[in-house]
Amino acid sequence: MSVIMAIAGVEVRRFLRDWSNIFFVFVFPLLLILLLGSQFGANSGQARVSVAGDAATELEKSITGQLQADGVKVTHDSPASVREQLSRGRTDVGIFISDGAAAAFEAGNPADLEVVASSHSGAQAALQLVRASVQTVSTQQRQLAVLQNAGIDADTAAAALRQAKEHLDLPQLEIVDTNDVSQDFRSLGQFDLGAAQQLLLFVFLSSLTGAATLIQGRRLGVIARVLAAPVSTGQAIAGEALGRFGIAAVQGGYIMLGTAVLFGVDWGNPLLSGLVLLLFCAVAAAAAMVIGSVMDNDAAGSGLGVGLGLVLAGLGGSMVPPEFFSDGMQIASRFTPHRWAYDAFATIQRHDGSLLDILPQLGMLTAMAGTLLVLGALLLRRSLGRAL
Known part of the structure; x- marks a missing residue:
């Protein structure tokens, strides 16, 4: 276990060594949440x-x-x-x-x-x-x-x-509002909706762009040198996966804590919200492993991560609330982890949902994480046996 933790720690340090990553992981998300909440938040309409x-x-x-x-x-x-x-x-x-x-x-x-x-x-x-x-x-x-x-x-x-x-x-x-969407959003604070959306957007986006470090590790022979030590292939794969997960979890936890302290965002039950975040981080980490194992060029891998991350975020409701989607878009959004995590956060934040209420969302996130993790591990194992 110490070997796996050591490999994961190296991956996290390599990711944070790039100052641009620090800005986009820790600074930019809070700035964007502040901007969106100030302009479009629930209380921003006060004259x-x-x-x-x-x-x-x-x-x-x-x-x-x-x-x-x-x-x-x-x-x-x-x-x-x-x-x-x-x-x-x-x-x-x-x-x-x-x-x-x-x-x-x-x-x-x-x-x-x-x-x-x-x-x-x-x-x-x-x-x-x-x-x-x-x-x-x-x-x-x-x-x-x-x-x-x-x-x-x-x-x-x-x-x-x-x-x-x-x-x-x-x-x-007396104005009776029969619009279900308006009723659903009524209990939200000024920054609550934007915080949940941007949390999902940036955690997934940062994880996918972080796949470039995995590609660099393969291309520069870092992983090969790790395997030259008394380290098994399974330990190397587990360490790489844990490193990706650690980056996503640190960023997600930072955004949740920062928005709660700075903007008063109500995340509902902290244990349930944390559980949703961890499962979503697992999906993001596994998706990053798939990209990092398939792509051989770190620049191309980073570009693919940005593009794929933005498309999935848009489909999953991280840019426009899915409550405004058409029927076709509603169906398409169900194929993204963002939508399942969004629904889980909405249930917890707006309706004080319990663990039983979000079990379907947790189940889908777990299934997505498991499928992508197995696929990423198989692809990484195969990639380690071929030269870049």
């Missing part, structure tokens, strides 16, 4: 509004309070900063409140606001929310003015309006 003006005025307090009550994220800054945020797309809508508008509002007169929307696609939806919130504030101000004109002082009128609002049963609009 962002920046308000420029004196925060102590009643107009700004009223508008800010109403926007926040309507679920809008509100920030305050100077006019120049708000315009810069709009130009860079860091906020959806900017509201500029002048001193004259604030004074007019306090006097009960109409107040003119400057509202500017940014150029990106989500700004128009945020602009409609701003208009609705401002209209609500305007309506409340007109109601207060009517009561004051009737001879009621401002404090009494404001108290009467608050009391009426508390006791008035307003019409309620």
Whole structure:
């Protein structure tokens, strides 16, 4: 067993010796998860509004309070900063409140606001929310003015309006969502879906591109020198397989831990999620052995690994959620390990699934790993007997 572990350790060190591998294994996945979660995550649709003006005025307090009550994220800054945020797309809508508008509002007169929307696609939806919130504030101000004109002082009128609002049963609009996909995604956090997808994409992709080290070991005679020592062919094959598995498991565990700590990703039951990850890593490691045993050129093997890894990831739902696939694509995706692992993670993350719930997915991943591992071992044994 020590011989197998030694060979596996050598493979891991050879893989990590390439600095580009370290970037694509440990840095790039987290950056991509951050980008996808920020742009397309479940909570990324919250409208962002920046308000420029004196925060102590009643107009700004009223508008800010109403926007926040309507679920809008509100920030305050100077006019120049708000315009810069709009130009860079860091906020959806900017509201500029002048001193004259604030004074007019306090006097009960109409107040003119400057509202500017940014150029990106989500700004128009945020602009409609701003208009609705401002209209609500305007309506409340007109109601207060009517009561004051009737001879009621401002404090009494404001108290009467608050009391009426508390006791008035307003019409309620309830939207019933019958879309199964929307219901399924509703429990996900902002980064949960992207983290699961990118975990499967990069673990498999890194494993396949790591097959180049196995090809180099064969071409440069590293494995032949290992076999010259008191090491059997079976031990060499087991060590190579364990090395591939170790690379995949380290990367997968790092992504799961990093996303949980940095982005608050909920992986559900950690033991079940870890089990799914280990079986998927076994499939990825076995597939890398097949490529590393069949190909004789490390550059070509790395290129094949990238292409095959991206195609399988796309078919398996690591780029677009498989819930949006057509019927034909649904069938095709079942031939990829990514889809089975995706379904297992979805069951654990979204529905608090148990071991019994994910047994079909675990069974398919185990079968794929076993089949590819036997095939990879046979191909590697055969390749060791021929010259490159």
